[in-house]
Amino acid sequence: MQSLAFAYRQLNALILGKNDAIKLALACLIARGHLLIEDVPGVGKTTLAHGLARVLGLDYRRVQFTSDLLPADIVGVNIFEREAGTFHFHRGPVFAQVLLADEINRASPKVQSALLEAMEERQVSVDGETHALPQPFFVIATQNPIEQAGTFPLPESQMDRFLMRIALGYPPPQAERALLLGEERRRVMDELVPALSPEQLQQLQAQASRLTVSPALADYVLALLQATRQERRFAQGLSPRAGLALVAAARAWALLEGRDYVLPDDVKAVFPAVAGHRLAAIVPGGDRVPGDELAALVAHVAIP
Amino acid sequence: MTGGDALRRVLPVLAALAVTAAPLALHLPGWVAALSAAMLLARGVLLWQQRQLPPRWLVALAVVVPLVLLWLTLRTLVGREGGSALLLLLVGFKAFETFSLRDWRVLLALGFFLAATPLLFDQSPLAAAWLVQSLLCLTWAMAALNGRQPLLASLRTTLQALLFSLPLMLVLFVVMPRLPGPLWGMPAADESANSGLAEDMAPGSISQLILNHEPVFTAVFAGPPPPRRDFYWRVMLFDRFDGSRWLNAGALTEPRGQTRGGIPVSYTLTVVPDKGRVPVLDLPGGVAEGLTERAGMVWQQARASDARIRFRADSRAGALLVEPLDAMQHAFYRFLPAGNERALALAASIRARSRDDEAYIRAVLEHFRLESFRYTLSPPPLSGAIVDQFLFETRQGFCEHYASALAFLARAAGIPSRVVVGYQGGEYNSAGEFWQIRSSDAHAWVEVWLASRQAWWRVDPTAAVSPDRIERGVEQAVPAARTAMPMLGGRPPEWMLALRQHWLAANFAWQQWVVGYDAGRQRSLFRSLGLGQEVDVPAVLKGLLAGAVLMVMPFLWWWRQQAKREPLQQGWLLLGRRLRRVEVVIAPSDTPAEVLLRAASLAEAEHGQLAALLEAYACLRYRTSGEASPEAVRCWLRAVRCFRPGRAMNGKTPAGRG
Numbered sequence: 001m002q003s004l005a006f007a008y009r010q011l012n013a014l015i016l017g018k019n020d021a022i023k024l025a026l027a028c029l030i031a032r033g034h035l036l037i038e039d040v041p042g043v044g045k046t047t048l049a050h051g052l053a054r055v056l057g058l059d060y061r062r063v064q065f066t067s068d069l070l071p072a073d074i075v076g077v078n079i080f081e082r083e084a085g086t087f088h089f090h091r092g093p094v095f096a097q098v099l100l101a102d103e104i105n106r107a108s109p110k111v112q113s114a115l116l117e118a119m120e121e122r123q124v125s126v127d128g129e130t131h132a133l134p135q136p137f138f139v140i141a142t143q144n145p146i147e148q149a150g151t152f153p154l155p156e157s158q159m160d161r162f163l164m165r166i167a168l169g170y171p172p173p174q175a176e177r178a179l180l181l182g183e184e185r186r187r188v189m190d191e192l193v194p195a196l197s198p199e200q201l202q203q204l205q206a207q208a209s210r211l212t213v214s215p216a217l218a219d220y221v222l223a224l225l226q227a228t229r230q231e232r233r234f235a236q237g238l239s240p241r242a243g244l245a246l247v248a249a250a251r252a253w254a255l256l257e258g259r260d261y262v263l264p265d266d267v268k269a270v271f272p273a274v275a276g277h278r279l280a281a282i283v284p285g286g287d288r289v290p291g292d293e294l295a296a297l298v299a300h301v302a303i304p
Numbered sequence: 305m306t307g308g309d310a311l312r313r314v315l316p317v318l319a320a321l322a323v324t325a326a327p328l329a330l331h332l333p334g335w336v337a338a339l340s341a342a343m344l345l346a347r348g349v350l351l352w353q354q355r356q357l358p359p360r361w362l363v364a365l366a367v368v369v370p371l372v373l374l375w376l377t378l379r380t381l382v383g384r385e386g387g388s389a390l391l392l393l394l395v396g397f398k399a400f401e402t403f404s405l406r407d408w409r410v411l412l413a414l415g416f417f418l419a420a421t422p423l424l425f426d427q428s429p430l431a432a433a434w435l436v437q438s439l440l441c442l443t444w445a446m447a448a449l450n451g452r453q454p455l456l457a458s459l460r461t462t463l464q465a466l467l468f469s470l471p472l473m474l475v476l477f478v479v480m481p482r483l484p485g486p487l488w489g490m491p492a493a494d495e496s497a498n499s500g501l502a503e504d505m506a507p508g509s510i511s512q513l514i515l516n517h518e519p520v521f522t523a524v525f526a527g528p529p530p531p532r533r534d535f536y537w538r539v540m541l542f543d544r545f546d547g548s549r550w551l552n553a554g555a556l557t558e559p560r561g562q563t564r565g566g567i568p569v570s571y572t573l574t575v576v577p578d579k580g581r582v583p584v585l586d587l588p589g590g591v592a593e594g595l596t597e598r599a600g601m602v603w604q605q606a607r608a609s610d611a612r613i614r615f616r617a618d619s620r621a622g623a624l625l626v627e628p629l630d631a632m633q634h635a636f637y638r639f640l641p642a643g644n645e646r647a648l649a650l651a652a653s654i655r656a657r658s659r660d661d662e663a664y665i666r667a668v669l670e671h672f673r674l675e676s677f678r679y680t681l682s683p684p685p686l687s688g689a690i691v692d693q694f695l696f697e698t699r700q701g702f703c704e705h706y707a708s709a710l711a712f713l714a715r716a717a718g719i720p721s722r723v724v725v726g727y728q729g730g731e732y733n734s735a736g737e738f739w740q741i742r743s744s745d746a747h748a749w750v751e752v753w754l755a756s757r758q759a760w761w762r763v764d765p766t767a768a769v770s771p772d773r774i775e776r777g778v779e780q781a782v783p784a785a786r787t788a789m790p791m792l793g794g795r796p797p798e799w800m801l802a803l804r805q806h807w808l809a810a811n812f813a814w815q816q817w818v819v820g821y822d823a824g825r826q827r828s829l830f831r832s833l834g835l836g837q838e839v840d841v842p843a844v845l846k847g848l849l850a851g852a853v854l855m856v857m858p859f860l861w862w863w864r865q866q867a868k869r870e871p872l873q874q875g876w877l878l879l880g881r882r883l884r885r886v887e888v889v890i891a892p893s894d895t896p897a898e899v900l901l902r903a904a905s906l907a908e909a910e911h912g913q914l915a916a917l918l919e920a921y922a923c924l925r926y927r928t929s930g931e932a933s934p935e936a937v938r939c940w941l942r943a944v945r946c947f948r949p950g951r952a953m954n955g956k957t958p959a960g961r962g
Contacts, residue, residue: 214926261927264895300454302892 007195017175031252033163049140057194058097065107071114104141165277212261219304320445324438327422343396475851505550521575530621536586539726541600566623580608585619625760637720651716669768679770706765707748720753736809886950
């Protein structure tokens with residue numbers, strides 16, 4: 001637990017004034033989920049991804065997604081080796097513990113689906129041969145919500161593969177001032193020390209999945225799901241899979257809070273990040289639900 | 305309460321007050337209603353824009369102006385109009401010094417008083433329906449003001465609360481002792497507002513009424529109704545003719561008449577007395593309770609009021625009114641002023657060829673029938689020697705013309721006579737099994753005194769000219785009356801008539817059972833329920849006791865619902881109620897941690913207590929994957945019961961929170 005707190009402290013020193021987003025990102029990884037960061041360039045998406053990999057002691061690859069990227073560029077390819085006279089599998093960047101998929105919506109749907117399949121299955125198949133991905137395996141994808149020309153927005157079914165979607169947003173003025181006056185970010189990044197080993201991280205993940213979820217809390221999650229299904233503003237409600245994701249994320253959050261049981265507060269804390277990208281609003285133009293509507297929805301669901 | 309939350313909670317209060325006060329606009333001076341509406345609207349706009357309230361001294365000063373205006377308009381600040389207008393204006397001003405939750409509750413409580421005031425003006429089913437709606441709106445606003453539920457969910461709570469109070473309302477309605485008279489000395493309504501019979505009879509006075517289709521009274525016969533030709537309802541007597549009008553001189557103060565013959569009829573009338581006068585079927589027997597009999601067997605209230613009354617009466621349809629006249633009275637009923645010579649000459653000529661008084665009257669009726677007299681609603685106007693003009697020139701008239709002419713001709717021949725004004729006929733409502741008599745049934749006829757029988761004999765000259773009028777009602781007799789009816793183009797369609805009958809029947813039942821539930825009815829209900837012979841304290845207590853069972857039932861149901869809840873849930877709700885008492889309002893979506901944040905205003909010790917309670921709750925509820933241990937829950941529940949925030953604070957300041 002101390003190591004987790006240490007990791008959190010270091011990340012906060014790297015990205016200033018974004019405690020909640022950092023905590024959500026950590027919770028997402030502890031819940032074995034993939035993270036989608038949706039924001040404008042320059043607010044520290046890549047820095048966060050890189051920082052996370054470093055403090056968790058994981059190896060890290062970055063792929064800049066473009067429209068001419070091929071699935072093989074991500075997954076890897078079988079190459080014939082003349083000396084051996086056999087095909088040898090050359091691993092793609094997906095074989096990393098943390099993969100940063102930058103601007104995921106710029107790649108063609110073919111590439112996107114290859115990646116997303118790898119995310120879900122935690123393995124890749126090339127020419128009928130299955131290759132397991134390393135443990136742990138995280139994808140941190142980013143996309144720019146404003147610049148939409150020449151992009152392929154992720155379809156709803158694939159949005160579901162990400163446990164959370166968070167936005168970083170501009171830092172508060174105080175933090176931005178400190179950023180301007182402080183050390184260069186690259187230096188700070190280099191100073192980051194791994195706070196835990198991959199094994200410890202896996203232990204924490206297992207610990208989180210064992211946290212107590214009381215019947216009352218399950219009822220609360222059910223009530224939230226039900227509310228999204230009855231709300232007429234949404235094209236469709238949350239799926240049972242989304243419910244499972246919500247509980248997993250809430251457990252991770254409770255672990256970060258240092259509790260061995262889950263409170264409705266934990267569910268409330270992770271709900272916007274977990275539900276936001278899964279719910280599509282019936283508003284012309286607005287494809288995803290803004291935080292205000294989610295907050296209103298939460299405010300109308302009674303705590304059992 | 306701040307911002308949008310306050311708006312959501314408080315705007316319904318203003319809206320409910322507006323709905324509640326709306327019917328008063330029909331009864332109060334226009335500016336009072338307009339000003340009050342404007343004030344409620346203005347308060348709403350201030351809230352909307354989150355502006356400051358005007359300073360208190362300004363509000364206090366501003367109150368004076370409408371009060372002075374009100375005094376100038378009504379000349380009073382009490383009574384029905386004055387009091388209601390004052391209440392309405394003060395509610396409007398109160399809204400301007402309403403800020404805290406407590407203030408808004410006070411304003412809502414005023415609204416409940418306001419809801420009752422329209423009933424002082426109008427007790428129709430529509431007014432009652434509006435009252436129910438007002439109660440719904442006010443209670444809903446109360447629930448919205450609590451801000452614990454979204455608006456639609458609070459409607460459910462509201463309906464439930466009203467449903468719960470329904471038995472209480474019914475029991476109190478039945479059991480609360482009725483006062484024999486009106487509850488307080490409400491000044492009677494403006495006389496000109498009544499569309500009753502006129503104080504005198506001049507040509508045209510009744511034909512105006514014919515155009516009016518207002519219901520006047522209803523009658524329910526205990527047995528079979530009398531034949532149609534005996535449907536005469538007497539209201540007033542006119543015994544003096546001054547040359548242009550018939551008046552009531554009131555010469556005879558002692559009622560001395562007796563009835564002879566006729567068919568006994570028993571019936572119940574429901575009527576709003578017109579200046580104390582009530583109709584009664586020709587000819588009545590003993591006088592009903594609360595009424596007095598005046599000379600000529602017309603009935604009057606002992607104390608005039610404009611409240612609807614209901615009474616039982618017995619009459620003998622088609623009876624003779626036996627009343628010996630002394631010389632003075634004889635002369636009085638024969639008196640005629642000078643003028644109308646041609647009519648006098650006509651009387652002399654008919655008299656000369658008539659055997660006796662009765663034959664003379666029959667001859668005059670024959671004269672009306674044979675000569676070209678016409679029954680019409682719009683006769684040419686008469687002036688000067690009106691009897692002469694009518695008998696020899698225009699020969700067109702309505703019941704009052706014929707009655708006036710016949711009474712004149714009788715007197716001219718030395719026969720005592722008088723004009724009786726009242727109603728003739730009525731419409732049977734088969735849906736409600738009652739007779740409805742309307743303004744358009746107003747009628748005038750004549751009574752002549754026959755020395756041979758020592759009795760008054762009813763003679764209806766209109767029957768001689770237009771038998772249809774008597775047998776089938778005015779709509780059949782006069783084409784003009786038909787076109788003057790509210791529906792253009794003659795008779796309204798059947799379905800509309802049926803609808804009207806049902807509406808009237810509902811109205812009648814309402815008058816009968818709700819408005820007409822007076823001391824007498826209460827007594828008879830108490831007797832039939834076996835509560836006691838009189839409505840006295842033991843009987844009322846017995847009634848309340850019996851009603852208590854009814855009243856308690858919804859609460860039993862509620863308790864059972866409560867008991868079904870698990871103890872943890874009960875304690876959580878109890879905690880919420882305790883906190884609400886110290887104005888810490890928590891939403892159903894609040895988690896324990898959020899409740900603690902909301903209760904930041906509590907004293908430090910209490911805050912600490914609350915924190916411990918909430919943490920324990922969170923553990924009991926969320927730390928187990930099954931049910932929490934019953935002992936721990938009981939222990940926690942005890943702790944919650946002991947937690948009474950605000951106690952210490954109230955103890956220090958006896959006045960409590962302002």
